[in-house]
Amino acid sequence: MAETIDNTPVMCVHGWGGSFTTTWERNGFTALLADAGRPVIGVDLLGHGEAPKPHEPEAYADLTTRVVDALPDNGTAIDAVGFSMGALTLLRTATEHPGAFRRLVLAGIGKNVFERDNDRTAKIVAAVDGNGDPEDNVSRLFAQYAGQAGNDSAALSAVLKQPQRIRLTDESLAGVNCEILVIVGDKDFVYPADQLVDALPNAQGTVLKNVDHFATPESFDFVDAVLEFLDAIPT
Numbered sequence: 638m639a640e641t642i643d644n645t646p647v648m649c650v651h652g653w654g655g656s657f658t659t660t661w662e663r664n665g666f667t668a669l670l671a672d673a674g675r676p677v678i679g680v681d682l683l684g685h686g687e688a689p690k691p692h693e694p695e696a697y698a699d700l701t702t703r704v705v706d707a708l709p710d711n712g713t714a715i716d717a718v719g720f721s722m723g724a725l726t727l728l729r730t731a732t733e734h735p736g737a738f739r740r741l742v743l744a745g746i747g748k749n750v751f752e753r754d755n756d757r758t759a760k761i762v763a764a765v766d767g768n769g770d771p772e773d774n775v776s777r778l779f780a781q782y783a784g785q786a787g788n789d790s791a792a793l794s795a796v797l798k799q800p801q802r803i804r805l806t807d808e809s810l811a812g813v814n815c816e817i818l819v820i821v822g823d824k825d826f827v828y829p830a831d832q833l834v835d836a837l838p839n840a841q842g843t844v845l846k847n848v849d850h851f852a853t854p855e856s857f858d859f860v861d862a863v864l865e866f867l868d869a870i871p872t
Contacts, residue, residue: 652721
């Protein structure tokens with residue numbers, strides 16, 4: 638009997654300051670998925686990449702719309718991989734659209750799902766707006782991301798200034814029943830992710846050794862873990 642080929646699409650969603658191209662195509666990740674026979678759905682979140690870039694914070698009250706619009710019209714459950722803000726957006730989508738996903742990979746999120754650090758966010762916004770503390774390395778790195786070619790720093794600042802409409806609670810997370818892999822580096826400022834893994838009914842966690850937040854999508858261990866979880870090892 639011929640082996641059944643899994644051709645379930647894989648949606649890829651970038652983090653703040655990135656895009657589908659810069660996060661998933663340039664590092665060869667989408668090519669590996671293609672080699673495994675998996676169609677790729679690329680999403681640019683509002684304010685990023687090829688998406689519109691409004692400068693009004695209220696425009697970013699619900700980032701899930703770009704994800705929902707990219708879901709298959711036939712309602713077939715897909716796999717999805719998200720990094721940082723993209724992972725949060727996928728998780729929010731999963732709470733509001735049960736059955737949309739078969740498997741989810743959530744990378745670069747952890748304790749920040751439950752602990753909103755408003756002081757840290759304010760420091761990052763200040764850095765993106767050109768008024769940051771040069772000694773604050775995390776904020777400085779965010780500002781560097783905002784200044785990359787093709788980015789609109791005013792739009793990215795507006796994203797950070799708008800708290801998301803869809804709140805993630807223990808109750809909403811308990812309703813997300815798809816298979817989930819939570820990946821976080823042990824040098825990431827959102828580490829650890831134990832509480833998130835425990836809050837999800839069908840989740841497992843992977844810790845990347847000596848990997849910080851920004852290096853996560855480039856990590857070979859990250860790529861290997863995702864492809865194995867999605868059963869998408871290139872042939």
